[in-house]
Amino acid sequence: MKLSKAIDLFAGDYSRLTARTYRMGLKRFMEWMKGTGMPITCPDDFDTKWVIPFARSLKREGLSPRTVSTYLTGTVQFLKWLRREGVSSIGAEQLFDLGEQVKAWNRKNHADPLPRLPQKRAVVDTLSQVHEIDADTERERMYQLRNVALFELLASTGCRISEAANLKRKDLLPEKMAAYVRGGKGGKDRMIVFRTKEAWDSVQGYLAERDKLKFSVVGEEPVFSRHDKSAHARAEIAPLTTASMRVAMSIVIKEANAEHFTPHQLRHLAATDLLRKTGNPAIVQQFLGHADISTTVGTYTHLSNDDVIDAVRG
Numbered sequence: 199m200k201l202s203k204a205i206d207l208f209a210g211d212y213s214r215l216t217a218r219t220y221r222m223g224l225k226r227f228m229e230w231m232k233g234t235g236m237p238i239t240c241p242d243d244f245d246t247k248w249v250i251p252f253a254r255s256l257k258r259e260g261l262s263p264r265t266v267s268t269y270l271t272g273t274v275q276f277l278k279w280l281r282r283e284g285v286s287s288i289g290a291e292q293l294f295d296l297g298e299q300v301k302a303w304n305r306k307n308h309a310d311p312l313p314r315l316p317q318k319r320a321v322v323d324t325l326s327q328v329h330e331i332d333a334d335t336e337r338e339r340m341y342q343l344r345n346v347a348l349f350e351l352l353a354s355t356g357c358r359i360s361e362a363a364n365l366k367r368k369d370l371l372p373e374k375m376a377a378y379v380r381g382g383k384g385g386k387d388r389m390i391v392f393r394t395k396e397a398w399d400s401v402q403g404y405l406a407e408r409d410k411l412k413f414s415v416v417g418e419e420p421v422f423s424r425h426d427k428s429a430h431a432r433a434e435i436a437p438l439t440t441a442s443m444r445v446a447m448s449i450v451i452k453e454a455n456a457e458h459f460t461p462h463q464l465r466h467l468a469a470t471d472l473l474r475k476t477g478n479p480a481i482v483q484q485f486l487g488h489a490d491i492s493t494t495v496g497t498y499t500h501l502s503n504d505d506v507i508d509a510v511r512g
Contacts, residue, residue: 199285204241208279223269224276229251241285246296249273253303258322263307270300320456321353321467327454340408341425344438345446347404348422352447352461354397355390356468356486359461363440365421368407377421379487388487393468408435 205224209217228238238244242511249270256266278293280286328346333339361379369378375398376391392398399500401421408423413435420437423429429436438446447461465486473482 199241199283201238201240202281204283205276205284207283208276211279219268220272220276223272226256226269227273230255239404241280242287244277244286244288246277246288246292249277249296250299250303257307263304266307267300267304270303320451320459321464323456324349324451324454325353327456328450336411337425337427337430340404340411343404343407343426344422345450347401348443348446349450350394350397350400351392351421352464353468354393355388356465356472358465358487359440359443360388361487362418362422362461363438363443367419367421370401370421386487390487391485393472407409411435 207336209221209392212220223479227249229246231238234248236248237242253266256269257263261269274293274296277286277288277296279288281288281293328349331339331342331346333342348362351357352359355377357365357379364375364379364381365399366380369380371389374391375395376389378387378389380387388451405421413433416434416436419435422438422443423435424438424442444461448458451458469482469486472485473479476482
């Protein structure tokens with residue numbers, strides 16, 4: 199198998215952004231190997247012994263610990279993929295040892311800083327303001343109702359914004375107050391669960407109002423659709439992009455006059471609240487859709503330090 203084809207097939211298992219980052223890391227690795235006088239021309243040229251020295255070279259270049267860690271992860275995952283596909287002679291024991299070396303590197307270089315949580319007051323203020331619909335036209339009203347539903351869904355379910363963009367109406371589960379997300383991160387399907395009835399009702403209310411427009415649907419009906427002038431002029435329901443969702447969320451937060459936070463920070467906040475409520479990382483893992491519980495434990499268990507302080511001091 200040609201090296202370029204192998205990378206294309208490997209990257210196809212990931213989201214667009216992750217695939218781009220992993221491609222960039224692999225490109226840097228191959229450029230570095232070429233500079234050492236040992237160019238990689240085929241998949242079997244990869245050797246695990248060069249991965250950590252590659253990380254050291256990136257560190258010397260001044261790359262952030264987070265970037266180095268991401269490039270290391272991409273390289274390790276690619277080597278594992280090559281072994282699974284039978285196009286590399288790298289053994290399972292070598293890959294295990296490499297995984298341990300990468301973990302040690304990340305611990306030593308602090309590659310996993312705590313995710314910054316949004317100020318709870320900023321979220322509360324935004325939630326209180328977002329329901330105040332003030333629109334002069336039907337299109338503007340639908341735009342605002344959609345933004346309310348989007349904000350409520352992200353805050354309640356902790357889903358990724360890409361998952362919200364992929365959400366289809368047919369996958370909503372009223373009897374469980376939940377929904378299936380198809381083809382999420384890593385191409386996986388998973389269930390997202392609404393923590394509050396208010397969030398569920400916001401989504402259902404938006405869809406009920408959208409039904410009154412009697413617009414035609416482009417492809418599978420999305421939960422969140424465009425409400426720009428062009429879409430309304432064509433009288434169609436078309437899916438909203440993640441970029442448009444980010445813009446909409448920024449507008450909502452700005453109008454609430456709250457401290458800025460991102461959709462992904464809402465995800466962190468939802469997960470932290472659930473961990474504090476349940477004390478069970480396995481539940482949080484399922485809630486977030488993490489493939490490996492070590493990701494959940496490594497990211498969220500230390501976020502409850504404030505709870506420990508409160509408990510110790512009574």
